[in-house]
Amino acid sequence: MTTWGLVVVVVAIAMNAMSGVLWVARPERVVKSIRQNLATIGVPESWTVFPIGTLKLAGAAGLLAGLLGVPAVGAIAAFGLILFWVCATFSHVRVGDWSAQFYATSCLYAPLSVGAFLAYVGWPY
Structure with a gap:
């Protein structure tokens, strides 16, 4: 894995872990900010x-x-995140929601997941 690939993977880990912790811990500030967005896109x-x-x-x-040390698991996880973020992007597009969450999903998280996948499969960047 190249240095750039390592950087992309580390950033993808940090951002997905931070986001996941916030969604699981559900602090009131986060719940208030996402409640309207969830209702807009039809997610309970x-x-x-x-x-x-x-x-x-x-x-x-x-x-x-x-x-x-288990690069196959990293590649599978990256592919799973790609699928997750593509579905999240589709959820926003389906209802015409062009909010900040749409752009974070489609322009930040999804490309990071693609970059992590490419790093694990050996794409030379």
């Missing part, structure tokens, strides 16, 4: 812990396992 608030927060944490853990 009960999904914040499972599956949303849990999948983000599992993805971050899988990426970390890839760095710690």
Whole structure:
């Protein structure tokens, strides 16, 4: 894995882990900020812990396992995160929601997951 690949994977781990912890811990400030967005895209608030927060944490853990010596698990986790973020992007597009969460999903988290996947499969960047 190249230095850039390592940087992308570490950033992807940090961002998905941070996001997952916030969704699982559900501090009131975070719940207030996402409640309206969840209602807009038609996702039940009960999904914040499972599956949303849990999948983000599992993805971050899988990426970390890839760095710690099991690159196949890292690649699978990155692919799973790609699927997660593509579905999240689709949820926003489906209802015409062009909020900040849409842009974070489609322009930040999804490309980071693609970059992490490419780092694990050996794409030379």
